[in-house]
Amino acid sequence: MTLSETDALDGLRDALGQLRNRESVALRLLESSAKHSFDPDTELDWEAPFEDGKWFWPPELVSLYGTPLWRRMSEEQRLLLSRHEAAALASLGIWFELILMQLLVRHIYDKSATSAHVRYALTEIEDECRHSKMFARVIAHSDTPWYPVSRVHHNLGRLFKTISTTPGSFTATLLGEEVLDWMQRLTFPDERVQPLIRGVTRIHVIEESRHVRYAREELRRQMMTAPRWSQEFTRMSSGEFARVFSVAFVNPEVYTNVGLDRREAVAQVRASAHRREVMQQGAKKLTDFLDDIGVLRGVGRRLWRSSGLLA
Ligand SMILES: [Fe+2]
Ligand SMILES: [Fe+2]
Numbered sequence: 001m002t003l004s005e006t007d008a009l010d011g012l013r014d015a016l017g018q019l020r021n022r023e024s025v026a027l028r029l030l031e032s033s034a035k036h037s038f039d040p041d042t043e044l045d046w047e048a049p050f051e052d053g054k055w056f057w058p059p060e061l062v063s064l065y066g067t068p069l070w071r072r073m074s075e076e077q078r079l080l081l082s083r084h085e086a087a088a089l090a091s092l093g094i095w096f097e098l099i100l101m102q103l104l105v106r107h108i109y110d111k112s113a114t115s116a117h118v119r120y121a122l123t124e125i126e127d128e129c130r131h132s133k134m135f136a137r138v139i140a141h142s143d144t145p146w147y148p149v150s151r152v153h154h155n156l157g158r159l160f161k162t163i164s165t166t167p168g169s170f171t172a173t174l175l176g177e178e179v180l181d182w183m184q185r186l187t188f189p190d191e192r193v194q195p196l197i198r199g200v201t202r203i204h205v206i207e208e209s210r211h212v213r214y215a216r217e218e219l220r221r222q223m224m225t226a227p228r229w230s231q232e233f234t235r236m237s238s239g240e241f242a243r244v245f246s247v248a249f250v251n252p253e254v255y256t257n258v259g260l261d262r263r264e265a266v267a268q269v270r271a272s273a274h275r276r277e278v279m280q281q282g283a284k285k286l287t288d289f290l291d292d293i294g295v296l297r298g299v300g301r302r303l304w305r306s307s308g309l310l311a
Contacts, residue, residue, distance in 0.1 A: 018221055025217050026116035029210045033123050036206055040134035044199040046141060054194045055079060056086040056142065061183050063250050063275060067268040069260065077258055084254040086197060087144035089180065090135035092248065093204075095149055095157065096176035097128040097135075102161040103169040120214060127207045138200050147251035153244055164237070165230050167222040171238040171295060173215045175245055178286040179279070179309075181208050216289060223293045235295055239303020246279065246307045276308055283309040 062082050064070045070078065104125055108118045139146055148154065160172070184201040187193055223231060255265035269275055287310050290296050296304055304310040 015225075018225070022217070022221065023116045025214070026120040029120050029214055030116060030123060032210055033120075033127070033207075037127065038130075038203045038207070040130060040137070040200065040203055043203065044134075044196060046137070046196070048195065050142075050194055050196070053079070055190075055192050056083040056194055056197055057089070057183075058186055058190050058193060060274075061186065061278060063269045064255075064265060064272075066274040067272050069265060069268050073260075077260075080258045081254065081260075083142055084144055084147075084257055085250055087139045087142055088147040088251045088254050089183075089249075090139050091147040091251070092149065093135050093180060094132045095154075097132045099157050099161045100173055100176065101125050101128050103164065103173065106161075107166060107169065124211055124214065127211070131204060131207070134200055134203070138196065141196070145253075145257070147253060149248045149251070153248050156244065160237075165226070165233060167219060167226050167230060167234040168237045170215045170219040170222065171234055171290070172241050174212065174219065174286055174289075175238065175241050175283075177208055177212055177215070179245070179249075179282040181205060181212065182282040182285065184208075220293050223295065231294070232298075235297055235300030236303065238290070238295055239300040239307070242283075242304050242307035242309050246309055249279075279309055280311050 056079070059065055059078065059082065062070075062078070062085055064073075064081065073081070104121045108121045111118050113119075136146075149157070160168075164172070181204075184205050188198045188202040188205060190198070223234070226234070250269075252262050252266050255262045287296065287304065296310070301310070
């Protein structure tokens with residue numbers, strides 16, 4: 001056998017190994033989905049009234065926490081801000097999930113429908129459908145508005161979900177899932193928080209941990225096998241998402257709706273060392289992982305830094 005034939009055989013063996021690994025991950029995720037999936041409509045008590053004095057989001061995770069403006073606000077106004085920020089994050093969650101569902105559909109379009117990998121993607125889409133309905137219900141139930149992202153971000157999302165590459169899609173997925181997931185892990189056990197919000201975040205954390213696993217494993221494989229231009233594109237586009245993400249994270253309309261000066265509030269959030277710390281801590285697990293698989297290099301790394309999510 002010639003040297004190039006040996007190389008070709010090794011390549012084939014690697015590819016087969018990766019496919020087997022992809023199937024075994026998906027099978028485990030399917031098993032876990034069969035055991036631990038929830039119907040929010042029946043699982044949560046939607047009739048119970050909200051409790052006075054309870055938060056809709058842990059105060060330390062509210063954007064203005066610890067700023068001079070926060071210190072001037074009454075307790076009632078702080079609670080109200082947490083209510084609106086929870087609605088803004090639920091709105092952001094729906095936006096992400098709609099994008100993600102389209103990315104997943106595009107990801108499986110050319111793959112065998114009987115594979116566990118495709119069956120799991122379909123299961124994840126089912127999860128996201130329930131989540132988006134749950135978030136919409138919680139927004140309506142909290143008597144808060146729906147907070148869409150800006151028109152520019154909305155249209156960037158439209159373009160991205162139509163043309164992005166596979167590794168680009170999974171990087172964006174992780175960015176959307178992991179920072180919110182970190183916040184939700186602090187929210188559901190917190191007894192200062194409204195029971196309905198605790199229930200919503202608990203369901204979301206349990207089901208999302210499978211999504212994070214699926215996306216991480218796929219992205220790791222993709223970053224090893226994708227062509228060089230695609231890997232480079234992933235580095236740059238992920239840095240750009242990180243910038244969009246950090247700006248779009250809380251819709252500034254929330255400040256107006258609780259009676260604050262929007263420009264002053266936005267300026268104070270930007271200047272807040274506590275907020276920067278929260279966002280960097282929230283992104284830490286993700287940025288460590290992305291660093292490990294080679295996404296945070298060169299221009300991409302500089303963009304991540306400028307987003308404020310990477311120290
Ligand atoms: Fe979700
Ligand atoms: Fe998800």
